[in-house]
Amino acid sequence: MASKTGVNATKTLKVIVIGCLAGGAAAACRVRRISEDAEIICIEKSAFPSFGSCGMPYVAGNTIEGGVDSLVVTSADTLINRFGVDLRLEQTVTAVDRASKTITVATKDGKTYTEAYDKLVMSTGTRPFIPPIKGLESGLPENVTGLLTPTDLASLIKLRDDGAKRCFVIGGGFIGVETAEQLAKLGLDVTICDMLPFVMNAVYDDDVAPALTKALEDTGVKTILGAVVESIEVSGGRAVSVTVKGRDAIPVDAVVMAAGNRPNSELATGMTLGPRGHIAVNEHMQTSDPDVYAVGDVVTVPHLVLGESWVPLAGPAQRQGRVAAGHIAGGLPDTYKGTMATSVIRVGAVVGASTGASERALRMAGWKQWCGYSPLSEATKDDDKAYSVVYTHNGTHVGYYPGSVPLHAKLIFHPTSGRILGAQIVSDDTAARRIDVIATAIKGGLTVEDLEETDLAYAPEFGSPKDAITMPGFVASGIMRGTQQGMPMTMLVKHLDELKAAGTVLDVRSAGELEACNLGEGVLNINVDELRGRLSDVPQDKPVFVFCRVGFRGYVAQRILEANGYEAYNGFGGMCSVQFTSY
Ligand SMILES: Cc1cc2nc3c(=O)[nH]c(=O)nc-3n(C[C@H](O)[C@H](O)[C@H](O)COP(=O)(O)OP(=O)(O)OC[C@H]3O[C@@H](n4cnc5c(N)ncnc54)[C@H](O)[C@@H]3O)c2cc1C
Ligand SMILES: *[C@@H]1O[C@H](CO)[C@@H](O)[C@H](O)[C@H]1NC(C)=O
Ligand SMILES: *[C@@H]1O[C@H](CO)[C@@H](O)[C@H](O)[C@H]1NC(C)=O
Numbered sequence: 001m002a003s004k005t006g007v008n009a010t011k012t013l014k015v016i017v018i019g020c021l022a023g024g025a026a027a028a029c030r031v032r033r034i035s036e037d038a039e040i041i042c043i044e045k046s047a048f049p050s051f052g053s054c055g056m057p058y059v060a061g062n063t064i065e066g067g068v069d070s071l072v073v074t075s076a077d078t079l080i081n082r083f084g085v086d087l088r089l090e091q092t093v094t095a096v097d098r099a100s101k102t103i104t105v106a107t108k109d110g111k112t113y114t115e116a117y118d119k120l121v122m123s124t125g126t127r128p129f130i131p132p133i134k135g136l137e138s139g140l141p142e143n144v145t146g147l148l149t150p151t152d153l154a155s156l157i158k159l160r161d162d163g164a165k166r167c168f169v170i171g172g173g174f175i176g177v178e179t180a181e182q183l184a185k186l187g188l189d190v191t192i193c194d195m196l197p198f199v200m201n202a203v204y205d206d207d208v209a210p211a212l213t214k215a216l217e218d219t220g221v222k223t224i225l226g227a228v229v230e231s232i233e234v235s236g237g238r239a240v241s242v243t244v245k246g247r248d249a250i251p252v253d254a255v256v257m258a259a260g261n262r263p264n265s266e267l268a269t270g271m272t273l274g275p276r277g278h279i280a281v282n283e284h285m286q287t288s289d290p291d292v293y294a295v296g297d298v299v300t301v302p303h304l305v306l307g308e309s310w311v312p313l314a315g316p317a318q319r320q321g322r323v324a325a326g327h328i329a330g331g332l333p334d335t336y337k338g339t340m341a342t343s344v345i346r347v348g349a350v351v352g353a354s355t356g357a358s359e360r361a362l363r364m365a366g367w368k369q370w371c372g373y374s375p376l377s378e379a380t381k382d383d384d385k386a387y388s389v390v391y392t393h394n395g396t397h398v399g400y401y402p403g404s405v406p407l408h409a410k411l412i413f414h415p416t417s418g419r420i421l422g423a424q425i426v427s428d429d430t431a432a433r434r435i436d437v438i439a440t441a442i443k444g445g446l447t448v449e450d451l452e453e454t455d456l457a458y459a460p461e462f463g464s465p466k467d468a469i470t471m472p473g474f475v476a477s478g479i480m481r482g483t484q485q486g487m488p489m490t491m492l493v494k495h496l497d498e499l500k501a502a503g504t505v506l507d508v509r510s511a512g513e514l515e516a517c518n519l520g521e522g523v524l525n526i527n528v529d530e531l532r533g534r535l536s537d538v539p540q541d542k543p544v545f546v547f548c549r550v551g552f553r554g555y556v557a558q559r560i561l562e563a564n565g566y567e568a569y570n571g572f573g574g575m576c577s578v579q580f581t582s583y
Contacts, residue, residue: 013038015328016103016117018093018267020044021051022314023296024123025074026321027328032083034329041086041115042079043093043105048150050074054314056153057175060160061182067157068150096120096267098289119328122268122279122287122294123321126261126312131170134231135239143239144232144255147175156256164253165189168242170229172199174345176258177216181347184220192216193224193244203343204352204424205359207391207490208410211426211580215350261312263298274300278310283335285324293328295320302338304442305357305421306365311341342439344432353435356422356442359412362387370415371487372479373543373569375502376495381415388415389488390475391573393550394468396430401460407434408580410573411448411472418447418480423472426580434469448476475551475572485558486570489547489577493519503543503567508557509575513549517575528553531560540566547571 015031017024020042028042042049052071058064059071079085088105094112095104102114128146130136136144143164145155156179159167165188169180172194180192192199198209199216217223230245232255241249263278272280272288279294281287281301287294296317303309316339326334342355357365368379370386379386390411395404407427413420423438425431441451451473458465466474478484486492492499499505500522507514508528518525526534528548538544544566548554554570561568571577 013329014116014118015040015121016115016119017042017121017123018103019123019125019264019296020049020079020087021053021123021125021296021317023125023317023321024121025050025079026318027121027123027293027295027325028079028085029074029083030322030325030331031329032085034325034331036084038329039086040084041088041117043088043091043103045090045092046150047089048072049076049079049087049089051150053148056147056156057178057182059153060147060156060179061185063182063185068153071150071153093267096269096292098270098292101291118291120292121321121324121328122292122298123296123317124264124267124298126263126297128257129260129262130257131229131259133170133229135234136232140257141232141234141239142237143253144257146257147179148261156254159254160186160188166250166252167191167254167256168193168250168252169256169258170242171258171260172196172223172225173202173258173260174200174343176256177212177345177347179256179258180221181216181219189222190220191222191224191250193227193229193242195226195228197226199223199225200345200347200352203354203358205410207577208352208408208424208426208580211408212345212347212350212352214581215347215426219348261297263310265298268292268294274308274310276300276310283337284327285320285336286327293324295324301336303357304338304340306361309339309341311339313339313341313343315342340439340442342435344435349428350426351429351431353425353431354423355435355439356420357412358422358424359387359389359410362412362421367421369491371491372482372485373487373545376487376491376498386415387412387421388476388479389490389572390472390479391488391551391577392468392471392475393573393576394464394466394471396428396468397462398460398464403461406576407431407468408576409434409469409472410577410580411438411476413448413476415480418449418477420446420448420451425469427468434467437469448473448480452477479572484555484570484572485562485568486545486554486572489551489571489573489575492545492547492571493578499545503545504539506538506544506546506557508546508548508553528557528560531557535561535564538566543567543569545569545571548574550574550576 017028050073055071090108169176169192184190198213200212201209231243233241241251243249268279278300285293297312323336344353367385370379393406410424412422456467505523507525546554546557551574558568558570
């Protein structure tokens, strides 16, 4: 076929895409939209092209009815007819020979053939990581499945329909938690185990993840946390029980393996890889071989806050597919600037949402916490890698309109520039739209002061004149300017003994609130509304560390004390911030 653009007058551009799901299908369809002439071959191991993997837990739980087929996003017919893709299903690429620019393909019936390419796109995704568990040395027994492929989903549906009652989920990340929640919804007896102390702890910090863990437990799922699975007892090729280290064996009918993923980067022989075996790419998604592109879960990409990272999420995969196609076929956009790793998860009645860097990830990357009380501060305020944390717990909408619930928010920012580094929210469905505000702010390089100035949609049913997600912007801006003086409540609690020794720890909540939860002996209690009249009870010569339930009365008390000549610090976010609950 002659090229209409005249660029390739004698030869049509031949593009081969390996893996036709989120990243691969996006790349193939966009190459076609840019170039009617290109020859596009998609080779996909499974029988399903363009499959909505993210829906699998909900099909397992019958929230989405219709089985595996209900997750087809773009059908094979559409790919073939509308997008002119030469689609080869149930074929596996077994080797890439970059010197001769050919690939080797194995078909379902055991034949192999080679195919030449001009440009190659690898979107091969991941496979489940199988932890070193006794009983799994020679592969997964029957009754044990991952949940990454349509075949896995079919296995889980079969286990369910065959009457599995007791399910054990190994791994408390997105896939494990969503699957556990959905199986529990069906009335199954579900146990989840993770080596971290809370579920979702790889994404959510220790102060936020407990709320998600409790929400999961509230759905009836049993949790075994901070513990590792030691063995799976197999009998007649089937898993019969699971043993967590130091505990009795738990009888099971089905096991879901969701202990993390590893990149399918074996085809990238001789190419540059990242620290965990992901394929390294430039901003055009080109690998170290310029004729080979890689996109999606199999690559490392820049994280807008943390630098190099691997973010197995569908949005980034599809955008990267678009970018690779643009660069291959000559269209914009053709550069990928990085990810914010924005995500959201429902856990029973609660929704968690996160974007940017977690506090833990920042610390692992060498960032240090700055706070206004210098003995506890790990960094100077203007240190390039200093971060500060605020918490707010305002209602999702005004209290006088029915249905408002707390929006627990943690915001992490740079204390002098105000640059937003990350946020985590636990609330109702509106957590998703709130986190998108922060994700957009991070993308735009906005500061906490910009957040303070942002108009968000308000009517009583939907928000507050000061929205629950602009509130952390107000507090953070106050910290930047020095009007809010203190430290996050989590830090106050962690260093409680040290602070009691250095000064007065003052709880300004009411007596009734103290009964529900308090910080124990050696903490002075004066209700904020009585503070002006009882200043003589507070030693003047030592710093005062004030706190309340959500941080607001603490702030007022801090201002009163300061006006009376005290050195006072507030515990930002109050008691609700210690484990993100309303107690
Ligand atoms: C249960 C589950 C829930 C998820 N939920 C969410 C969510 O809510 N939100 C979100 O953003 N993300 C979610 N994700 C992640 C999202 O699905 C992935 O980030 C996205 O699918 C990655 O796209 P990809 O193209 O890189 O790889 P994949 O979608 O994994 O596709 C890779 C494809 O390559 C094929 N393949 C691999 N090797 C070969 C080979 N050698 N030859 C031929 N074909 C090959 C595979 O068969 C597969 O079809 C979820 C994932 C799972 C499994
Ligand atoms: C799983 O294996 C156990 C042990 O053999 C068996 O009792 C159970 O019925 C199996 N469950 C399913 C759903 O196949
Ligand atoms: C946010 O919460 C604080 C503390 O309860 C409260 O004082 C303030 O009025 C709330 N703001 C809005 C806008 O709801």
